[in-house]
Amino acid sequence: MTGMPAPIERLVIVGGGTAGWMAAAAFSRFLNNGHTKITLIESAEIGTIGVGEATIPPILTFNKMLGINENEFIAATQGTFKAGIEFVNWGAIGERYVHPFGFHGREIHGVAFHQLYLRARSRRPMPPISEWSMSGAAIRLGRFARPGTDASTPFNQLYYAYQFDAALYARFLRTYAERGGIERIEGKVVDVALNGESGFVETLTLADGRRIEGDLFLDCSGFRGLLIEQALKTGYEDWSHWLPCNRAVAVATENAVPPEPLTRATARSHGWQWRIPLQHRMGNGLVYSSAYLSDDDARDTLMANLEGPPLADPRTLSFTTGRRRLSWNKNVITLGLSSGFVEPLESTSIHLVQAGIARLIALFPDKRCTDVERNEYNRAMKDLAEDIRDFVILHFHATRRNDSPFWDYCRTMQPPDSLARKIALFREKGRVFRDNFELFATPSWVAVMFGQGIWPDGYDPIVDALDEDHVDRAIEQMRRDYEATAQRLPTQAEFIARCCAAPGSPLRAAVAAS
Known part of the structure; x- marks a missing residue:
């Protein structure tokens, strides 16, 4: 009689940020089985994007799954509530509508x-x-x-979702995960060793010489895809012919008005601008295509359309819309930006992480990581990503705007x-x-x-x-x-001030004064 397949003993998460700490928090709760050790490797040198983040209603399921108290969560992340997205100037200049x-x-x-x-x-x-x-x-x-x-x-x-500071969210989840037994290692991965026979990742070497062995690896290393791409050469499916934006410039501002229960997306001549209200600041950014707008002009466009004084210098980010050809390759599963990137227009980035975690829990492997499990995971994640892709493309393609080459391209593309x-x-x-x-x-x-x-x-x-x-x-x-x-409902500012304002939140003082 053959023995039972060997269970996963060492699960290694490469990268922190939203994706890494969401995974760590979830697995600290659902893999607390006494024999699986979970380690997260994170480098303070690399840092995270950490902009204001908007979400969609399924995140409530994730938080409830972890037993998170919503009021404590909103206070800790300087969060607000979101009942939908308002779109301005998308069908035509001067038009607006709500996706509730x-x-x-x-x-x-x-x-x-x-x-x-x-x-x-x-x-x-x-x-x-x-x-x-x-x-x-x-x-x-x-x-x-x-x-x-x-x-x-x-x-x-x-129905509602959340808007929060992504860096504070990662910190909140880190506390949760470490309380659940996750080990965090500060370090930068400089080498990845593969098994010569199976091609599986076996060992990671850190800059200080430490070696971290694992049976299963989660790649949460961001756009660079340290394991899934640099080590395993998985390949990338480019969607930029449908979603041509490849840059974003972001800046936080002071809140000029009380936070509204929505994310706003305003179409500009060569892209679109987001506006995400938090308790302590407003998150702003311009998403655009470098083929139609220079970085300097993008920055000028964003800075000219802010409601409040900026709190820092704007930062420019680069990306290529698309997805990794496999979300699970060998013994590496990718979550977050390392798995790909769809326009942030409908606030789906965190949902893709959440869906990947849920699917992995349902298909959690033994050390063999069989083709059956990998294929099912890859099929599900591919279908989800393509569904989101099509919905986001709809916003760009279904326009009557003809005021710039950017919108001409989006309107007439196949x-x-x-x-x-x-x-x-x-x-x-x-x-x-x-x-x-x-x-x-x-x-x-x-x-x-x-x-x-x-x-x-x-x-x-x-x-x-x-x-x-x-x-x-x-x-x-x-x-x-x-x-x-x-x-009959209170304003959002009144509701937050009553039950979930962050310590020192200006909302408390503003509501008290009014």
Whole structure:
């Protein structure tokens, strides 16, 4: 009889930052099995990007999985709450729309709300569909409160995520992980030794000569991909022909206004600008393509469009949109920027890390790291990345802007076949069908399609089986309920000041003074 496969004894995480410490925190909780030692190698010399970070609602699941107290987490990371994203100047200059988290309205007799909306719109002018969203109403009025488990309708439809300081988030998770038994080693990896027969990574050598052995390695080393690319030569799939931006310049500013419960993305002539409100500052950045805008002009554009005084000099970052050809190669799994990079437009970077961690926990290997496990992990992560890619490309491609060569290129480029098929299907009768386990549900596709001017030629004929007057009264009552419920909520500043303000947060003083 053959023996049982040998379990993983040494799990080594290369790199800290958001990805590394998310993985360390998760595995400190779920691999606390008495025989797997987890080590994280991090170099203070290298540092992390550490800009203001925005997220999407699944991060609540990650925090709950770790048993993190939300109020303590928000205070420790100078965080705020986010009910969606506001897009300015994307369809055309002067236009704006909201992609709210959660639903639009409610189905009536099983018919999707946006189909009811399309029929009503074909008869008369209609407000933006975001007015039929609890999160959308909160954004419009600048209000926020956290729905409890016993919240009534429609307040229980307020979905939210977080905005926080990424460096403080990594620090928060480091404390959690070290409390759970993770060993952190300060050091810089200078050599990677592979097994001559299997090609697996065996040993890492640090600058001071220390050697770290492992059975399984997580590459969280950032864009350089120290293990996955420099050692294993995995290869990279370049998406820059669809997502041409390859630079970002970032700067923090003082808060000129109280933090709103949203991330704002404003399209500029050669890219787009983010605005992420935190408790202690505003995160700002311009994402652009070096083929259409110089670094100096990008910096000038960003600095000319800030709301408050800058707190430091702006920093420029370079990247290539795309993904590593394999997320798991040999005995190396890549998380974060080392796995690839999609435009930060829909705040999906942390979700990709979270999804990778969850999938790895479900497929955690023994020392063999079999092809079956690797192939399943790679398939799932590829599908997720391509789903996010298509959704982000939609924002650039579905534009009527023709004011610059950058937007001319985005408007006229040939999108991926998977996205072209979705757009064509939506243009007919507003239908959205999801493949596999796509991240973005129908309301998200509807928000962006409508928001950027893709209006279907018709609507689903099933809608005409419903009495028009009855439906019109019902959807108008929904809109009023969302509005009235949002009116009763506190402002975000008031809510944070009451329950989760950081020590010394200016929000406490500002709310007390008002």
